Amino acid sequence: MDSIVLIKQVPDTTEVKLDPKTGNLIREGLKSIMNPDDAHALEAALVLKDRFGGKVTVVSMGPMQAIDVISEAIGMGADAGVLLTDRAFSGADTWATSFTLSMAIKKVGHFDLIFSGRQAIDGDTAQIGPQVADWLGIPQATYVFDIEAVHPKHITVKRRLEDGYERLQCRIPALITVIGEMNNPRFPRVERLLGACREKAPIQVWNAADIGVKAQQVGLEGSLTHVIRTFAPKFKREGKILEGSKETVVRELIQKLKDSEGATACKAFASTCEL
Numbered sequence: 001m002d003s004i005v006l007i008k009q010v011p012d013t014t015e016v017k018l019d020p021k022t023g024n025l026i027r028e029g030l031k032s033i034m035n036p037d038d039a040h041a042l043e044a045a046l047v048l049k050d051r052f053g054g055k056v057t058v059v060s061m062g063p064m065q066a067i068d069v070i071s072e073a074i075g076m077g078a079d080a081g082v083l084l085t086d087r088a089f090s091g092a093d094t095w096a097t098s099f100t101l102s103m104a105i106k107k108v109g110h111f112d113l114i115f116s117g118r119q120a121i122d123g124d125t126a127q128i129g130p131q132v133a134d135w136l137g138i139p140q141a142t143y144v145f146d147i148e149a150v151h152p153k154h155i156t157v158k159r160r161l162e163d164g165y166e167r168l169q170c171r172i173p174a175l176i177t178v179i180g181e182m183n184n185p186r187f188p189r190v191e192r193l194l195g196a197c198r199e200k201a202p203i204q205v206w207n208a209a210d211i212g213v214k215a216q217q218v219g220l221e222g223s224l225t226h227v228i229r230t231f232a233p234k235f236k237r238e239g240k241i242l243e244g245s246k247e248t249v250v251r252e253l254i255q256k257l258k259d260s261e262g263a264t265a266c267k268a269f270a271s272t273c274e275l
């Protein structure tokens with residue numbers, strides 16, 4: 001069972017701050033980590049490798065420093081890694097990112113399953129997995145939390161729905177996006193981590209030419225969406241604790257809702273209340 005796992009390096013925070021002048025993400029001082037869902041995706045691939053043998057290759061697109069998450073993945077048990085890094089890849093939207101990843105996967109060669117996280121904690125779109133499947137023309141199962149059965153030609157998985165789950169049979173090769181509920185990722189082993197840092201580490205670094213793409217097809221140039229302006233929404237909230245008897249507090253609250261600016265629904269509700 002050969003698997004490819006897509007891994008993104010992300011800032012270790014969900015509270016992303018933007019530079020008010022440039023609109024760019026402020027990365028200074030932020031530690032980078034393996035995207036949490038991706039650790040679960042990797043664990044799922046490693047469990048299959050433990051049971052059925054085969055090879056696990058991780059692929060990441062990002063700046064040179066993203067090699068750290070590839071090393072970590074090798075420390076956990078992946079056999080090889082590919083870092084896609086090139087100035088031409090920068091500024092990519094999800095369309096260009098998924099295209100780039102799919103071209104790299106074609107170059108990696110044989111796979112039975114591709115695993116990705118459901119969602120990255122910085123970009124947050126949850127689009128990359130499904131888009132990669134589409135570029136490669138293979139079936140996909142998203143929000144997977146259990147692989148029930150593996151057959152040579154198909155797998156049976158459970159995917160989380162809002163009100164339960166769905167059991168899905170999917171032919172192989174396929175792409176699976178994994179949620180955190182799936183497993184507990186193993187820790188990297190020190191001797192494997194050291195191996196990943198040696199000169200002969202099984203990590204390849206590919207640029208645009210290596211995967212046979214032109215600059216116009218990737219990065220900002222190859223993107224279908226263009227950001228016109230980025231800004232952090234400003235919240236004007238202030239808390240106030242009302243004091244007094246229940247009656248006084250309710251009276252004051254309703255009056256405040258009636259007097260409030262905006263918040264049409266609150267005002268409409270307040271006008272139905274009798275003081």
Ligand SMILES: Cc1cc2nc3c(=O)[nH]c(=O)nc-3n(C[C@H](O)[C@H](O)[C@H](O)COP(=O)(O)OP(=O)(O)OC[C@H]3O[C@@H](n4cnc5c(N)ncnc54)[C@H](O)[C@@H]3O)c2cc1C
Nearest residue numbers: 061091092093094097116117119120123124125126127128
């Ligand atoms: C117009 C535009 C410009 C942008 N410019 C930049 C920019 O200049 N610099 C920048 O850093 N980002 C930029 N982005 C964001 C970038 O496009 C996304 O971070 C990227 O496409 C992944 O989307 P996501 O983070 O929503 O991932 P999701 O779709 O939420 O991720 C799902 C899963 O896909 C896999 N995955 C996602 N990204 C990668 C990756 N890079 N490598 C391997 N696996 C991956 C992981 O398994 C992940 O769990 C831009 C986005 C837009 C729309």
